[in-house]
Amino acid sequence: MQTLAMDPTRTRMMPRLLIGVAVVVTLLIVVAPLIYIFARAFAEGWQVYAANLMDPSTVHAIWLTSIVALIVVPINIAFGIAAAWAVARFRFPGRSLLVTAIEIPFSISPIIAGICYLLLYGRQGILGPWMQANDLQVMFALPGIVLVTMFVTAPFVAREVLPLMQAQGSEQEQAALTLGASGWQMFARVTLPNIRWALLYGAVLCTARAVGEFGGVSVVSGNIRGQTNTLPLHVELLFNDLNATGAFAAASVLTLLALVALVVKAVLEGRRGA
């Protein structure tokens, strides 16, 4: 074995074999599904594709999904900054427990998150009677979709900003305070510029996740066509209607968003490295 290892042809063969296997498997299970979405979406030509996207229920689904993302992502950014600041800059009892708590949504299935919300706000839920008495509707409406999406995406920004804040330390911020800056001035002129790429990166990931959320939203939305149907739910609806081309057309919009997110991520990673 030892003499074989010294053989140069053998050591050159191994990397090629490994790279070859890695590339082939990735082509089959990652690249093929990606290409297939566009192939099927455009299978009947541009006009059918455009007509599928212009369908009122599809337009409504795109609109609803955008609204959800526009509400969830800014709130998530604020939460992410607050959580990272508290954990990176201060020591307090239960700090590591807090970090674990922020990560909880990563390990809980979105469908369980949806069930949790239904058991809290639903008609038979813990707050159900009170909500009915006050004529509040969370389930099967926009607030429920927003809340579940907030649950699912909670860790995204915090997880990107926290390690960076920890690595940067607080010297610059302390210097700003010593020079007479107020807390908010320090935040706007020192903290925010320092974390801006990680923040943007987290926001991009959060947006991708918020737009694509399926399991949790399918529990709380009630799938009311033209009302509480988000774009991923609409894909399923069209698929169950046996309108495969329509389903792939709707899916292609989501795929395009995912690809944009990945390109932005690649660009940001280049910046962060520099």
Next chain:
Amino acid sequence: MSQAAAPVRAKRVLPGFTLSLGTTLLYLTVIILIPVLALILKGAEIGPARFWAIVTAPRAVAAFQVTITAAVIATLFNAVYGLLMAWVLVRYEFPGKRILDALMDIPFALPTAVAGLSLTALFSANGWIGQFLEPQGISIVYTIWGVALAMAFTSVPFVVRTVQPVLEDLDPAYEQAARTLGASEGAIFARVVFPQILPAWLAGCTIAFARSLGEFGAIVFIAGNLPMKTEIAALLAFIRLEEFDYQGASAIALVLLLFALVLLVVSNRLQAWAMRFKGA
């Protein structure tokens, strides 16, 4: 943790402690803690006897079996494929390497429903890939293999992205020493490299397994959702909800929640162990 010294001194200087911690706790309480508590409270109302009856009913047992079996298959596949990807991406230079690296983020970024839709069509009997498998007697769609495929797709980045940074940070001195002493490349990997990446690899596999147990969106398309055969636990909980059987749904969801929390603790332990090998 290594930053321990600076924040301690900073505690009295930096502003925003109450505001940031208050916001964080409020958000976590309202968005995560109270809803999860609602599930636990509702689950406690069921009572142990009824709870046991629900989760040991034949259809529920079958659903748990399908979920766990498929998740084990998917995790075993990803343990190999994920490790291979991490190794290839860190150790070799080749054209298209950056693209291959970026492709490993697709399963994270692509909505699971979209992935499920596409995989179903690709691997069905007349699909691009399925047409070659079907004559060999290999059916993917509407079988447990389809469930496992959907799980593998959505969870592979967890293995790659956990192993990759540890592999990048390995001290090359040990490998060079082993090479100098005449060890073969295989022996170097097995006895020098692998023990160092083992904790990270196990952590990645644990996260991938946890993710597979909870996966829903990709699976509902490809599984066919036949009770007792390809129905996963998360879907059964969903069906119970649609039947307004809230106790049935909560009991199954609680079992899944328990799995998730146990696996979270295990993967945290493994990652803490892995950190000892990183940059040490």
